[in-house]
Amino acid sequence: MFSKPDEQGKYGIYGGKFAPEVLMTALTELELAFNQVNSDKSFKEDLSSILTTYAGRPTPLYYAKNLSEMCDSKIYLKREDLVHGGAHKLNNTLGQCLLAKYMGKNRIIAETGAGQHGVATAMAAAVFGMDCEVYMGTEDIERQKLNVFRMRLLGAKVNPVDSGSKTLKDAINESMRDWVTNVENTYYLIGSVVGPHPYPLIVREFQRVIGKETKEQILDAECRLPDAIIACVGGGSNALGIFYEFLEDQEVELIGVEAAGKGLETGDHGASICAGTEGVLHGMYSKLLQDEYGQIKQSYSFAPGLDYPGVGPELANLAAVGRVKMDCVTDKATLSAFVSLSKKEGIIPALESAHAVHYAIEEAKRRAKDTLIVVNVSGRGDKDTFIVEKELGE
Numbered sequence: 001m002f003s004k005p006d007e008q009g010k011y012g013i014y015g016g017k018f019a020p021e022v023l024m025t026a027l028t029e030l031e032l033a034f035n036q037v038n039s040d041k042s043f044k045e046d047l048s049s050i051l052t053t054y055a056g057r058p059t060p061l062y063y064a065k066n067l068s069e070m071c072d073s074k075i076y077l078k079r080e081d082l083v084h085g086g087a088h089k090l091n092n093t094l095g096q097c098l099l100a101k102y103m104g105k106n107r108i109i110a111e112t113g114a115g116q117h118g119v120a121t122a123m124a125a126a127v128f129g130m131d132c133e134v135y136m137g138t139e140d141i142e143r144q145k146l147n148v149f150r151m152r153l154l155g156a157k158v159n160p161v162d163s164g165s166k167t168l169k170d171a172i173n174e175s176m177r178d179w180v181t182n183v184e185n186t187y188y189l190i191g192s193v194v195g196p197h198p199y200p201l202i203v204r205e206f207q208r209v210i211g212k213e214t215k216e217q218i219l220d221a222e223c224r225l226p227d228a229i230i231a232c233v234g235g236g237s238n239a240l241g242i243f244y245e246f247l248e249d250q251e252v253e254l255i256g257v258e259a260a261g262k263g264l265e266t267g268d269h270g271a272s273i274c275a276g277t278e279g280v281l282h283g284m285y286s287k288l289l290q291d292e293y294g295q296i297k298q299s300y301s302f303a304p305g306l307d308y309p310g311v312g313p314e315l316a317n318l319a320a321v322g323r324v325k326m327d328c329v330t331d332k333a334t335l336s337a338f339v340s341l342s343k344k345e346g347i348i349p350a351l352e353s354a355h356a357v358h359y360a361i362e363e364a365k366r367r368a369k370d371t372l373i374v375v376n377v378s379g380r381g382d383k384d385t386f387i388v389e390k391e392l393g394e
Helices: 021-037 041-055 065-071 089-103 116-127 138-143 145-153 168-181 199-207 209-222 237-246 313-320 331-345 351-366 382-392
Strands: 061-063 074-079 107-112 131-137 157-161 186-188 228-232 253-261 277-281 284-288 324-330 372-377
Touching: 021 089, 021 168, 021 199, 041 089, 061 209, 065 074, 065 331, 065 351, 074 209, 074 351, 089 107, 089 116, 089 186, 089 199, 089 237, 107 116, 107 168, 116 131, 116 145, 131 138, 131 168, 138 145, 138 157, 145 157, 145 382, 157 168, 168 186, 199 209, 199 237, 199 313, 209 237, 209 372, 228 237, 228 351, 237 253, 237 313, 237 372, 253 313, 253 331, 253 351, 284 313, 313 324, 324 331, 324 351, 331 351, 331 382, 351 372, 351 382
Parallel strands: 074 372, 107 131, 107 186, 131 157, 228 253, 228 372, 253 324
Antiparallel strands: 061 074, 277 284
């Protein structure tokens, strides 16, 4: 029921390949190359080896005892914050850089919002000896100075983007312009399950390792599958990464949590599925934040990685058919979960992940005492400490 996109790269009505003619050949080349390596034993062995020895996989599934006692349920945390670099992003960048190497491309470009994808791309490019340039909105550069420094330290050139909302959407626009100009020697490394086909498929496949590990680990720990799996949703890569292996397990509820920001009623949010409409953005047909004329609205979240006015087409389809439940959480509620997890478990989560943590806490309180919940902690919160310090007024 839930597997590959159709021949047009669509998941139901969502997805597709809406790109300039000059990029169609490059996208076809990319699809053929990915299909080849995805069934190539030596490629998979190379990727598995570097995920283990460099990225630090498998990541643990941690029983959050103190948080569980507070909620009177069992809550497990999938610790993607322990991946080298501090987030799940490295799973995908190592996979795509290895793919680029197989394709003979020696220059990597990427976009980033929260900076974690940029850092992970810079790391992977350094490992494989590739040139790397990262596009980042000036608004995000100001909010994520630590990650900007890390990217430069790792050898990447950071290109500021001062157009539009000066955030992730505009960084993607500039990345695509670069790719069109330098398509012969350049590989565009997209950071989430967004963009024209085959990117949503490629990123999901490289992030599936999260769910594969989680299923084995929860069965070892509890001898049963969880009642619910909860993950934050911006573009959707960490969510699809943990959800995908459980799609056929109908007894497992899959819950995605978007950024409600200052509240849906204010318009300052990043809830593309909960409050968006269908349209085309960055080469895909999906749920977007746009006005009645199809102009993209400025999205908002104090978690930079959720500040994107669209969502991956596969996730949009899963929500549309009812397999994934979508909801959203405000900045204020997220902040309380950020503090709670830090104090209760000694784990400082990324603000993105804290959206899912808050939802899990509230969900646990609503459910039966023996409820078993898994939360994907997609990243660590070092990058967000200055934002939180400002929000708390300390």
